[in-house]
Amino acid sequence: MTSPIIRARFKAAGFAIIISVILMLGLHGLLSAAARGIQLRPPYDGTYRLNTFFDHHFPDYGNDNGMTIYTGESVPDCSPYCYQGHSGYDWSMYTGTQILAAADGVVVGRAALGTGYGWRVILDHGNGYQTLYGHLSALNVVLNQHVATGDVIGLSGSTGRSTGPHLHFGIYYGPVPANSEPDEDHATDPFGWRGQHPDPLVNYPAQGQGHTASCLWRSLDTDPISCFDTIAEDAGRSSSIVGTWNESTVGNGYHAYYRDNISSNLDIWATWLVTDIVPGTNKVYAFIPSQNATTHRATYWIYTTSSTRWQSCTIEQAPYNDEWVSLGTYQLPNYGYMFLYANTQEVTNTTYIAADAIKFRSYPQFLPLILQDDIDCGFDCL
Ligand SMILES: [Zn+2]
Structure with a gap:
């Protein structure tokens, strides 16, 4: 957390830094692509599940x-x-x-x-x-x-x-x-x-005829998919779901959990744990499905290497329709660990909270650490 003055200063300096970041990531992608012979942009604009x-x-x-x-x-x-x-x-x-x-x-x-x-x-x-x-x-x-x-x-x-x-x-x-x-x-x-x-x-199709796949995405910072991404679905081995949730097929990976929000019980949550991310600076995203995500207060807790181990980011889920939403940039160990509680602290329980895929996008070590303060989680980041 930084003071509003410092945050304003970061934002003022942000434009030049963002350009630098794009250039550096673009160069990184270009160099990787040169080795592999091709680089791909997403075959669409925007994001889809x-x-x-x-x-x-x-x-x-x-x-x-x-x-x-x-x-x-x-x-x-x-x-x-x-x-x-x-x-x-x-x-x-x-x-x-x-x-x-x-x-x-x-x-x-x-x-x-x-x-x-x-x-x-x-x-x-x-x-x-x-x-x-x-x-x-x-x-x-x-x-x-x-x-x-x-x-x-x-x-x-x-x-x-x-x-x-x-x-x-x-x-x-x-x-x-x-x-x-x-x-x-x-x-x-x-x-x-x-x-x-x-x-x-x-x-595949027979011994000796196959190959190891190489990541081919061009991986610009603005692309919804990148070679620097590790996606953790909500119902795979990397996640656990505790308490009573409903299941739906509207989410990323053809699956999402959801339930009406609660304001008192802390025993209903979802977790994601992936053990193979690149340690260091990572931007963290949540996929917000177009249905069953109407809460105004979804608080994600992210385990970091900073002195405040657990950091949180609260977003509205309601405005998003099948989109990867940034939860901010954090310093992470070599694993990613996140919580989402169904307890939203909202007064009424007439909205739904969705637990869907999350992803970690690693950034090369040489990027300026000022990026860590460029959080755009949209509601109130703590
Ligand atoms: Zn297909």
Whole structure:
């Protein structure tokens, strides 16, 4: 906590610092991308809930009793990251949302199929990488067209094998057929691999033919997804839920907990604990779903290395609709540990509090520590 005067001074100096940070992070991303040959921007503007992760455990749509996401976390029954064998990422979004080219490229596939990925666009980015955008409702490009990063290539929809409007985003290290469903042999994960054991993707489709995924996001500070992120879902191994909560499928990872807020009982809470974050400066976010999140006082407690070990940030959940909301920047040990109490101290219990995914975004050690005071949690940060 700092005095208002100091905070004002930080804000005055903030602009130049933010520019520096963006430049440094951009450079970092550029250097990483140079080594890997590609860097991707998110295929949309804004933020959307991520319904389904990439399955490193045989991304062939088969039911093999195991799904493993990029953090190394495995869930045998696939919940909440349904579904098994998924070879890309699904973001839930209303039909008609603009879909953007993730990188410069050439349109090598454009097909309005009723099967599989439905109406899709496939871009070739050189260096062996192709991206596939599936289930679209409109195709805004033609074959062999050159597109630049961020160009609108189509509109989202629910065509093909789909149960609701969403974008399926796939990236392949290798060619994808233009007019039929891919065999997924070349599918890779743009989030890379963060697990402590070897990437199971190397076993796909057969020993010796696979590869370890590299994180391919360009990772600007302003991007909703980044190679510096560690996401902890609310119903995975990394979280626990205590007391009575309701469950819903509206959250990130196709799952969230919620309940009516309470003003007296402290025995109902949610926790997240991830053991593999980068120690040091981390920006912490909570995902606030579009439904079941109407409280005006959701207080998140974050374990830090500062002299006040537990620091808190209180936000309104009500204004946000499927968004990652910053809870501020903190100095963290090599693990992230957070609490959210259902006790909101609100006078009435007519609002709902949601416990959904949280994430830690690490910053390189050389960033100015002044960033720590640039908290924008929106209500009252303590
Ligand atoms: Zn999908």
